[in-house]
Amino acid sequence: MPPFALVKASNDGYCPLYVPVVVVFGGTSGIGKAMTRRLSEQLDGRIHVIVVGRNKAAADALFASLPKPTGSQQELERCGYEFIHCDISLMKNVHQAARDIAQRCPKINYLILTAGKAFFGKREETEEGLDSQLVLRYYWKFAITNDLLPNLRAAKDVGQAAGVFVVLAHGIGPKINFQDLEMKKYHRYGVGPVWRGATYGDLMLAMYAEREPDIAFTHMYPGMVDTEANRPSAVPFWPVKFLIWLLRPLALLLFIKVDVSAENMVYGLLNGERGFYQRNTVADNVGPRNVSYSESDRQVFWEHSLSATRSVPR
Numbered sequence: 001m002p003p004f005a006l007v008k009a010s011n012d013g014y015c016p017l018y019v020p021v022v023v024v025f026g027g028t029s030g031i032g033k034a035m036t037r038r039l040s041e042q043l044d045g046r047i048h049v050i051v052v053g054r055n056k057a058a059a060d061a062l063f064a065s066l067p068k069p070t071g072s073q074q075e076l077e078r079c080g081y082e083f084i085h086c087d088i089s090l091m092k093n094v095h096q097a098a099r100d101i102a103q104r105c106p107k108i109n110y111l112i113l114t115a116g117k118a119f120f121g122k123r124e125e126t127e128e129g130l131d132s133q134l135v136l137r138y139y140w141k142f143a144i145t146n147d148l149l150p151n152l153r154a155a156k157d158v159g160q161a162a163g164v165f166v167v168l169a170h171g172i173g174p175k176i177n178f179q180d181l182e183m184k185k186y187h188r189y190g191v192g193p194v195w196r197g198a199t200y201g202d203l204m205l206a207m208y209a210e211r212e213p214d215i216a217f218t219h220m221y222p223g224m225v226d227t228e229a230n231r232p233s234a235v236p237f238w239p240v241k242f243l244i245w246l247l248r249p250l251a252l253l254l255f256i257k258v259d260v261s262a263e264n265m266v267y268g269l270l271n272g273e274r275g276f277y278q279r280n281t282v283a284d285n286v287g288p289r290n291v292s293y294s295e296s297d298r299q300v301f302w303e304h305s306l307s308a309t310r311s312v313p314r
């Protein structure tokens, strides 16, 4: 990994000949928002960004603060910032968002997936019968990647970059239990589904990379980053709020600043042309880790992911 100054210099050199199309699930807050800003400012607004989330006001505030592009009318028509509303906790919403995105963008260069929230508790099922924690950690990522593969391929077909970039982990989760992929036997309070979702993401990206050898699939671990997720306002319970407030000076000292994280993330995004990458907080490729399972287990995992997310192979 080059020193931070070189990471920044590398990102400063990003200047594609075409207007890149970037879809960001999670662009309304934290790391996704900071990555969106870094890319847009780098290109002086010569970019087409679609931010997907629930908080339209946050997206509008972000867009208002980003540079407006200049250039020929033809090029200006390709640039812009758009918001699509989607609650990723239901697969039907994710598929609907995919249809909206595909309609607006026949070609996608980068699909950035930072949306999610870690919460710890008893197993709860969504109305679609899936573990609600696994949904936010994993299932929606499988569904949206599958749905938008044709649009990523379209970018590759015209000689442009194409990548799926997931912010969460890099192969350090527990082994997968292929006998209980839905985690129906896991009823205790705990972090199980949160960790397992991260491991599922590793295997999913490794398998997509095998199936789509021209596209880059990256899983990057952010470390502890100072974002809205770690602020007192992010938790509903007063005792926890108070604790976070008390620990805030320590967090400011120890956590990675979100702009620094975004710089490393953007480096990880732009520096993988094709294949599977697992990157640490400073974008070193540390993989492949925790993705070697038997062919039959991998097949079971794939079939489960398709059926649980109600996805049609693309």
Ligand SMILES: NC(=O)c1ccc[n+]([C@@H]2O[C@H](COP(=O)([O-])OP(=O)(O)OC[C@H]3O[C@@H](n4cnc5c(N)ncnc54)[C@H](OP(=O)(O)O)[C@@H]3O)[C@@H](O)[C@H]2O)c1
Pocket: 025, 026, 027, 028, 029, 030, 031, 032, 052, 053, 054, 055, 056, 058, 086, 087, 088, 089, 114, 115, 116, 117, 118, 167, 168, 222, 223, 224, 225, 226, 227, 228, 229, 230
């Ligand atoms: N920050 C850290 O220290 C850290 C450490 C390890 C892992 N992570 C993981 O890295 C990812 C990004 O973290 P962050 O700190 O940037 O988080 P953040 O600031 O809390 O942002 C989370 C994003 O996820 C979106 N989101 C959450 N639930 C959603 C839902 N049901 N439907 C649609 N969008 C939803 C939010 O959008 P809307 O509000 O618009 O819906 C928001 O844009 C998360 O998965 C997080 O768990 C973070």
